Amino acid sequence: MALTAQQVYDAVWKTDQIAAPVTAPDRASNETWQPQSWVKDTGNRVRALEAELSAVRAIAAANNAALKDVRAQLDALTATLAQLDVSGALGALQAAINATTITLHTGEVTS
Numbered sequence: 001m002a003l004t005a006q007q008v009y010d011a012v013w014k015t016d017q018i019a020a021p022v023t024a025p026d027r028a029s030n031e032t033w034q035p036q037s038w039v040k041d042t043g044n045r046v047r048a049l050e051a052e053l054s055a056v057r058a059i060a061a062a063n064n065a066a067l068k069d070v071r072a073q074l075d076a077l078t079a080t081l082a083q084l085d086v087s088g089a090l091g092a093l094q095a096a097i098n099a100t101t102i103t104l105h106t107g108e109v110t111s
Contacts, residue, residue: 012035013034013035013036014034014036015034015035016032016033016034017032018032018033018034018035018038019031019032019033020032020033021033021038021041024041
């Protein structure tokens with residue numbers, strides 16, 4: 001007896017004998033899957049991963065742009081700080097302290 005193409009297809013793709021994925025939400029009530037279900041599940045998972053990867057790439061691109069802005073700001077700040085000359089600040093402060101006079105009043109009146 002020869003099998004029809006549909007019978008072969010049904011026997012291969014619609015036989016419910018493959019263990020369900022460990023992560024299948026209905027694994028307790030549906031322990032075995034058909035091969036076609038496995039292929040569909042795999043495709044769905046791959047598409048979900050592609051979507052997540054696209055989201056991560058978008059975040060990375062945004063972060064990269066933000067980091068470039070921060071680097072540019074840091075470079076500008078570094079250039080400004082490099083032009084700041086504080087070498088005489090300690091001497092000027094010491095001179096100002098030395099030139100300071102303090103007058104104390106006791107509040108007593110002398111005649």
